[in-house]
Amino acid sequence: MNVLVPVGSLVTGARIVLDALEVHHLRVRRAGAGEAIRLLDGAGGVGEGTLELGRKDAVVTVGAVRHEDPPVPLVLAIGAGERDRFAWVVEKAAELGVTEIVPLETEHTRGVASRIREAQVERFRRRTLEAIKQCGATWAPQVREPVPLQQFAAEPRTGVRWLAALEGGVPPAGVGAQPVTIAVGPEGGFTPEERWAFEAAGFVPVRFGDHILRFETAALAGAVYTSIARKRGLDG
Amino acid sequence: MNVLVPVGSLVTGARIVLDALEVHHLRVRRAGAGEAIRLLDGAGGVGEGTLELGRKDAVVTVGAVRHEDPPVPLVLAIGAGERDRFAWVVEKAAELGVTEIVPLETEHTRGVASRIREAQVERFRRRTLEAIKQCGATWAPQVREPVPLQQFAAEPRTGVRWLAALEGGVPPAGVGAQPVTIAVGPEGGFTPEERWAFEAAGFVPVRFGDHILRFETAALAGAVYTSIARKRGLDG
Known part of the structure; x- marks a missing residue:
C-alpha cells in the first residue's frame, strides 16, 4: 500500500505523523497496525514504512530509503480553460509520467468563467x-x-x-531520451498569433488523431504517445 | 455546424424533422433559419442540409449526400466496471476513431455495484x-x-x-491497415485464467505506460497509440 509523506521527510529511522487525509485512506483500506507500507514523497523518494495506528492518528517509522532520479522532462502546456476537464488531464498526466503541467493563459481562455486560476493550482x-x-x-x-502564452513560448527550451x-x-516513431514539450490549445484553439509564437520557438505541428480532439484528449494523446516513443530512438 | 440524423435518412431532397435534443442544441448554438449545416448519421453518411426553424421544431432539407467507407476495425474490449469512467472512455474512443467498444463481464466486475448493465448501453x-x-x-x-469474457475471447478474430x-x-511502431483489438482489464485486473483465455486467442501483452494505468487510461492509451501507429506499416 502506498502512502504519501512530505518531501524531505524520508530519513531512515524517522517517525512521520501522517496527515488526516492519509489516515482516512488507511482506514478506508482497512490497513492494520504493524503493516508494511510504501512511502512516497512525490519527488523520487521511496521508503519502507511500518505503521502504528492510533485512535485518531497514524505514525509510520521509516525503514530503508532510496531516491530515484527525476525522469526526462515531458512537459504539457495546455490552454487553461474548463477546469474540470483540466483536473482530469492532471490526474491522467501523473499516471502517464508527465513531469510538468503548465496552464497557459490564451486569447480564448482569458474570458472563460471556468478558466484556471492560481487558487486552484494547489x-x-x-x-x-x-x-x-x-x-x-x-x-x-x-x-x-x-503563465501567459507569449511568456511560456519565449522561455529557453531544448x-x-x-x-x-x-x-x-x-x-x-521514436524520441529517445530527449526532453519533450507539447503545447495544446484550449477549446476554440490557439489564435494564429499564438501559433506563430510557438512555431518561432521551434514547435512543430503534429497530429495525435484524425479528428478535432478536445483539449484534454489531445493532451493525453501527446503524453501517451511520448511515453511509448521514448522507448525508441529518434530514428524509430 | 454538425447535426445528427437517423441512419438511413440521408437522401438528397428528403426533409428530416430533427429530434428534440438536436433542436435544443441548435437553439443553444443560436443557429439561424436557412443556415447551411452538416448532417451526420454516425454510419458514414454525410449530407449538406438547409435548416428551417419552427417555433418548437426544426426541419432540414437534405442536399448533396456522400457515404464514407467504414474505417479499419479498432476494437476496445474493456472490463465493464465503474460506469462513470467507462462513459468517459466511450466519449474519448469516439473522438479517437475507435470502431467498436465491448464491455466485458469479468471475474472482478461481476460483483461490482457500478458495473455496466444492458440498460446503460443505449x-x-x-x-x-x-x-x-x-x-x-x-x-x-x-x-x-x-459480453462474458470467455465468449469474447473465443470469437474468431483477425x-x-x-x-x-x-x-x-x-x-x-506501426500496424498499417490491419484490424486491431485491444483488451483492457477492469480495476483489479484480469485473473490468470482470463489472461490465458486471451493469450490462447493470440492476444500479445503490450504496455502502454510505465506505471499501473487505471482502466480508462489504458484503454485510451491503446486507442491513441493505434491511431498513430496506423499511419505506419507493421515494420515501423
Whole structure:
C-alpha cells in the first residue's frame, strides 16, 4: 500500500505523523497496525514504512530509503480553460509520467468563467499526488501557476517541441531520451498569433488523431504517445 | 455546424424533422433559419442540409449526400466496471476513431455495484453520437451489450490483438491497415485464467505506460497509440 509523506521527510529511522487525509485512506483500506507500507514523497523518494495506528492518528517509522532520479522532462502546456476537464488531464498526466503541467493563459481562455486560476493550482497538485499514490509512480508532475502564452513560448527550451494540430504531421516513431514539450490549445484553439509564437520557438505541428480532439484528449494523446516513443530512438 | 440524423435518412431532397435534443442544441448554438449545416448519421453518411426553424421544431432539407467507407476495425474490449469512467472512455474512443467498444463481464466486475448493465448501453450509444457531432467524425463506434469474457475471447478474430499489461513489451511502431483489438482489464485486473483465455486467442501483452494505468487510461492509451501507429506499416 502506498502512502504519501512530505518531501524531505524520508530519513531512515524517522517517525512521520501522517496527515488526516492519509489516515482516512488507511482506514478506508482497512490497513492494520504493524503493516508494511510504501512511502512516497512525490519527488523520487521511496521508503519502507511500518505503521502504528492510533485512535485518531497514524505514525509510520521509516525503514530503508532510496531516491530515484527525476525522469526526462515531458512537459504539457495546455490552454487553461474548463477546469474540470483540466483536473482530469492532471490526474491522467501523473499516471502517464508527465513531469510538468503548465496552464497557459490564451486569447480564448482569458474570458472563460471556468478558466484556471492560481487558487486552484494547489488542488491540482494534490490530485497529482493522489494519482501517483494510486499508480505507484515515484515522481509527481509539477503543476505551475497559469503563465501567459507569449511568456511560456519565449522561455529557453531544448529537445522535442510539438504543437498539437490536426493539420500537423504524424509524430516520429521514436524520441529517445530527449526532453519533450507539447503545447495544446484550449477549446476554440490557439489564435494564429499564438501559433506563430510557438512555431518561432521551434514547435512543430503534429497530429495525435484524425479528428478535432478536445483539449484534454489531445493532451493525453501527446503524453501517451511520448511515453511509448521514448522507448525508441529518434530514428524509430 | 454538425447535426445528427437517423441512419438511413440521408437522401438528397428528403426533409428530416430533427429530434428534440438536436433542436435544443441548435437553439443553444443560436443557429439561424436557412443556415447551411452538416448532417451526420454516425454510419458514414454525410449530407449538406438547409435548416428551417419552427417555433418548437426544426426541419432540414437534405442536399448533396456522400457515404464514407467504414474505417479499419479498432476494437476496445474493456472490463465493464465503474460506469462513470467507462462513459468517459466511450466519449474519448469516439473522438479517437475507435470502431467498436465491448464491455466485458469479468471475474472482478461481476460483483461490482457500478458495473455496466444492458440498460446503460443505449446511453453510451447516444454519447458516441454526441462525441462525433463535436469532433466531426463520420462513423460512431458501435457499443455492444456486455459480453462474458470467455465468449469474447473465443470469437474468431483477425489482425493485431493486444492485451494491455504492465509487464508486456513496447508495441510495434506501426500496424498499417490491419484490424486491431485491444483488451483492457477492469480495476483489479484480469485473473490468470482470463489472461490465458486471451493469450490462447493470440492476444500479445503490450504496455502502454510505465506505471499501473487505471482502466480508462489504458484503454485510451491503446486507442491513441493505434491511431498513430496506423499511419505506419507493421515494420515501423
